Amino acid sequence: MPPNDPPLPPLREVIAKYGLRAEKSLGQNFLLDLNLTGRIARCAGSLEGETIIEIGPGPGGLTRAILASGANRVIAIEKDQRCLDALGDIAAAYPGRLEILNEDALALDETKLFDGKARIIANLPYNVATPLLIKWLGHTDHFKSMTLMFQKEVADRITASPRTKAYGRLTILCQWLCEVSKEFDISPKAFTPPPKVTSTVVSLVPRSTPTFPAKMEILEKVVAAAFGQRRKMLRASLKSLKIPAEELLVSVGLDPTSRAEELTVEDFCKLARKYEEFQ
Ligand code: SAM
Numbered sequence: 001m002p003p004n005d006p007p008l009p010p011l012r013e014v015i016a017k018y019g020l021r022a023e024k025s026l027g028q029n030f031l032l033d034l035n036l037t038g039r040i041a042r043c044a045g046s047l048e049g050e051t052i053i054e055i056g057p058g059p060g061g062l063t064r065a066i067l068a069s070g071a072n073r074v075i076a077i078e079k080d081q082r083c084l085d086a087l088g089d090i091a092a093a094y095p096g097r098l099e100i101l102n103e104d105a106l107a108l109d110e111t112k113l114f115d116g117k118a119r120i121i122a123n124l125p126y127n128v129a130t131p132l133l134i135k136w137l138g139h140t141d142h143f144k145s146m147t148l149m150f151q152k153e154v155a156d157r158i159t160a161s162p163r164t165k166a167y168g169r170l171t172i173l174c175q176w177l178c179e180v181s182k183e184f185d186i187s188p189k190a191f192t193p194p195p196k197v198t199s200t201v202v203s204l205v206p207r208s209t210p211t212f213p214a215k216m217e218i219l220e221k222v223v224a225a226a227f228g229q230r231r232k233m234l235r236a237s238l239k240s241l242k243i244p245a246e247e248l249l250v251s252v253g254l255d256p257t258s259r260a261e262e263l264t265v266e267d268f269c270k271l272a273r274k275y276e277e278f279q
Contacts, residue, residue: 005068006093014059018086022193026080027125029191030058036190037065040201043183044119044147047071051114055105055122055132058083060090062123067094075113077101105132111142118142123149126195130154130170140177140206147203155182155200167261172223176211176265178204212269219272226260233257243278
């Protein structure tokens with residue numbers, strides 16, 4: 001951290017002082033290495049003057065890094081009441097820059113908390129990481145970027161290429177709305193307590209307009225039908241949409257015997273637009 005950052009005790013001391021024994025049900029795996037939390041914050045680019053939403057600050061390792069990087073306003077949403085005093089110490093060290101909300105992020109509409117656009121930076125609780133991401137994908141116009149840590153398997157799905165096992169519904173939705181990139185992996189050993197799996201930091205930068213036009217709810221329906229039975233040929237899996245599946249596929253120039261994982265984001269958007277006409 002730059003030398004002019006306010007002195008705060010090591011995170012291990014903070015955890016001991018406030019009795020923050022990690023709760024599995026809250027997905028608590030804390031990052032205590034401030035070099036690593038600094039590296040995550042830097043993935044979001046320059047934070048000078050920015051508003052940041054952080055989900056699940058816990059004892060505040062990543063929060064400190066975000067503030068030290070110059071963020072103007074950090075809104076930290078933490079469900080665990082036990083973390084509030086530790087976070088209060090950080091707020092006192094950075095007067096007027098850290099707001100702490102003791103809320104369930106799943107139930108909250110973050111877009112009501114700020115004007116303009118914010119960045120999301122979070123080491124997400126793994127048990128709710130995917131539903132949180134899907135919620136934010138519904139409001140990408142409010143976010144400049146999302147720098148998020150997931151279990152590696154979810155990061156693989158977000159960034160997957162066609163014709164791979166990881167390619168699926170989450171891939172299509174994320175890549176349709178955002179430019180996605182893998183930043184770096186973090187070993188389980190870096191966390192307290194260590195999780196069972198490797199973690200990966202992913203950047204998602206919302207596109208100003210989606211790559212190809214389609215209505216989100218229609219696209220989601222088509223993609224869900226296609227990947228719901230991913231081993232089947234599309235002429236069979238799309239029957240669940242209650243339309244002449246083969247005709248739909250042929251009308252947009254797709255081979256009815258192809259499978260979901262062979263289609264690009266553009267193919268799915270074409271299908272979604274045509275499906276709308278068929279209804
Ligand atoms: N940011 C800290 C770090 O990097 O060390 C903690 C990350 S830990 C993986 C996830 C955090 O999310 C925990 O502090 C947990 O209490 C919090 N959390 C879990 N579920 C939540 C929810 N639904 N809403 C808000 N916070 C939640």
